[in-house]
Amino acid sequence: MGIRDSASPAPGDDQPSIAIVGGSITGPTLALLLHQAGFTNVSVLEASPRPHAQAGGVIGLEHSALATLDAIGIPQREVVPFPSERVVAVHVSDRQEVGRVHTIYPGRNTGWHLLNTALLNRLPDGWLQPNRAVRSLTVTDDGKAQLEFARGQAATADMVVFADGRRSTGRRLLDPSRPLHYAGYVAWRGQLPHGLPELSDFTRYEPHSTQFNCFPILRKDGSIGVDWTFYLNMTGEQFTELLGAAPTQRTYVLPHQIGPEVRAMVLEQARRLLPPAAAAMVEATEEWNAAPIVDIDPPQHMVHPIGAGHAVLLGDALAPVRPHTARGANHGIDQAHGLSIALSQHLHHDADLGAALNGWQHRYLPAVHHALELGPRLGSAMGLGVTPSPELVPA
Ligand SMILES: Cc1cc2nc3c(=O)[nH]c(=O)nc-3n(C[C@H](O)[C@H](O)[C@H](O)COP(=O)(O)OP(=O)(O)OC[C@H]3O[C@@H](n4cnc5c(N)ncnc54)[C@H](O)[C@@H]3O)c2cc1C
Structure with a gap:
């Protein structure tokens, strides 16, 4: 199941192989959406032995993100205790x-640990591959994406989705002109x-x-x-x-x-x-x-050609936004939902994949641009950051 080690034979079906890098929120959400849409050849590659909260605590999720979770079988009562x-x-x-x-x-508000546990517990057996820190992305002779891991092995996939967070390796490789x-x-x-x-x-x-x-x-x-x-x-x-x-x-x-x-x-x-x-x-x-x-400059693309396939940036890997916007995890979940629809239209209805992905990125980029512009304004109004506004003295 999942992506293929470089040396191993191809799987027997014609399902595309999809490698998702990152096992926190965005990555496992996409994996479960793909599972629900009938994809069978998916892997979630996570650098750590088990994903752990980094700065994770309470996370506000808007109704559309909560509805997406509900649709993949995570009822609100499980992740919203308060x-x-x-x-x-x-x-x-x-x-x-x-x-x-x-x-x-x-x-409503959830917590990183509660949400991550709910997601990982529902992944099909074998989809989560811990200790797989992706280090580089190349193209094989037959046009597939090849991922190399820090521990030395490599694996190929038709599509690579980077959901590897703020310090994304995928962003560094695919969109290097956008440093933090x-x-x-x-x-x-x-x-x-x-x-x-x-x-x-x-x-x-x-x-x-x-x-x-x-x-x-x-x-x-x-x-x-x-x-x-x-x-x-x-x-x-x-x-x-x-x-x-x-x-x-x-x-x-x-x-x-x-x-x-x-x-x-x-x-x-x-x-x-x-x-x-x-x-x-x-x-x-x-x-x-x-x-x-x-902060980061606004992305112009979420989809990047790689060999005969595509690589995609999602969630914080695409663009971390200021926490005051409360949009980071929401973006990741919303984008994963849209991406699963584009991929599913391709798999089940033979939609042109390039056009479907292009339509998807054009729908989701404006929300990211808006949050990237809003965040510094909110920070500045609170007197936070390198260009804080002066304190308003009541008349
Ligand atoms: C103080 C604070 C408050 C916040 N509040 C909110 C809020 O109210 N609402 C909201 O929507 N968002 C909020 N956020 C943002 C939210 O926490 C993030 O947007 C969200 O965690 C991003 O999820 P992700 O899955 O895209 O990335 P991450 O959670 O960063 O996960 C990335 C995963 O990829 C793995 N990884 C990294 N590199 C590699 C590699 N090379 N190979 C394999 N795996 C790798 C990591 O180990 C990690 O598990 C807040 C953030 C902060 C800091």
Whole structure:
């Protein structure tokens, strides 16, 4: 099942072989959509022994993404343990609340671990191939895409879909003129190891030059906690010095990479900027991770010719967007849905594949361009990033 090791014989049917690189959210969603559409020769190649949350915590999914999950057999009740649709924006001055606004989110919140587990548990046997870090992409003499893995083996496929995240190998190989740019601030994340009875809505504290979000989360061990994200400005030089690599290299910072010096610095900012209840959450959380916020030029293509076939970029591999847009995982799921339709029209109705893929990318690129343009504006309005807006002083 799945892609063919270079040395092994061709499978006996005429199904296209599809290699999906990345086993987090976008990749397994596409695999399940393809399974449902009758594709049988699909592999999900994942670099790690088992996908793990990198900066993953609470993820807001809009209704279309939730409906796609429902359609592949993942009911909302399985991935949405806390059903509130409300967003509470708390305005803060001098660490005190000065007002709040309630809005309704057009979707619900899930958690990375819950969603990833639900997806991987449903993959057909043998489709997920862990420890397969893709390193390069070449073309064989008969026009197939050939993937080489860090451990030395190689495999061929008719189509390669890169869903390998913010620091995508696929993007580097297919679209090298679009490097990541550091946006000048970092999302620090953690999970308070217990719930807060008063917290049921997604709550956003908005002092100028920072933002603090929190929402309940069902933790990996089944207990209820509070997932929080604390955005803080930090220069690229500071990041590199304190976290050991440039922010466009270390695109996720794991708990063991956060030393006492940087922890003390973030805690000091929390005590200076946040209302005491929010600062207390940061302080009471032992283990943090972080994601430097990055930007990228808008993509012009999602589909790239490779030999006689195609390679495709999806989700964060295509373009990571600022978290304030809450669109990253939504894009990946929506794009996977559209791609599965294009491929299925080709398989079952003999549609021209090139035209179907072209139509697909023209439908989905505008949403990505919009989010790439919106994100920096939202960050700047909050006083975050390299071009923050000045703080508005009330008249
Ligand atoms: C603070 C924060 C808050 C967010 N909130 C939201 C939100 O509310 N709503 C929303 O929609 N999005 C949100 N996002 C964005 C969302 O988390 C990402 O868009 C989403 O995780 C992208 O999923 P993905 O599957 O495309 O990539 P990833 O989750 O990055 O997964 C990529 C996978 O590919 C694997 N991989 C990498 N390289 C290779 C290789 N060479 N070979 C094989 N495998 C490889 C990795 O191990 C990983 O498993 C948020 C992000 C952050 C940082």
